[in-house]
Amino acid sequence: MLRGFHGTTTVGIVVNDGVVLAADKRASSGLYVAHKTVKKIIRMDDRAALTIAGLVADAQTLADFLRIEILRRKVMYGYTPSLRSLAYLLSLILNSSKYYPYIVQLLLGGYDDRPRLYAIELFGDVVEEDYAATGSGSPIAIGIIESNYRRDMPIDEALNLAVKAVSASIARDVFTGEAVDTVVITKDSYKEYNFKIR
Secondary structure (H helix, E strand, O other): OOOOOOOOOEEEEEEOOOEEEEEEOOEOOOOOEOOOOOOOEEEEOOOOEEEEOOHHHHHHHHHHHHHHHHHHHHHHOOOOOOOOHEEEHHHHHHOOOOOOOOOOOEOOOOOEOOOOEEEOOOOOOOOEEOOEEEOOOOHHHHHHHHHHHHHOOOHHHHHHHHHHHHHHHHHHOOOOOEEEEEEEEEOOOOOEEEEOOO
8 A cells, every 4th residue: 555645544434224434634745734625535426435545636537537437327328337347447447557557545435236335546456345444544544443343333333433533543644634524325315424623
């Protein structure tokens, strides 16, 4: 994992009822805090979202491509692509660009036939996970999640755990900061929340 390239913390947690994604709001450029209100969870459609760590322009380009591909398949073919097919589409793009890479680390989460979370790395390797973290604060966040995670926990408890994990990273990682954005995706809903950290 190229932690030095990813000044942020994002997490994803899958439970029986849905998926929780969370991310901080700080954008850094080296040791400089460039922005304090960055949105690092990008909505793909009503059932999927993408967290971004790495170069913002690269991540936004990939997110735009994925949104267009979802819309294209809905309009032209009348179906919504599965999260697995979207994850592997991103994988193909990243792998085919490995000599001029997109500097990103992504989490794709959502709900198709069940809740799913895919971690997608720099050169396109894809792993379906129950929980994952990306960015410079990921070692801190993953420790919090691992010690508290249960697949059968209620969605509200998973939301609190995701916020706790990113908050711990805010306290200990200089590149992670400001507040925590979250998205909760269930079979029937897509909800966004923002938590201020003191």
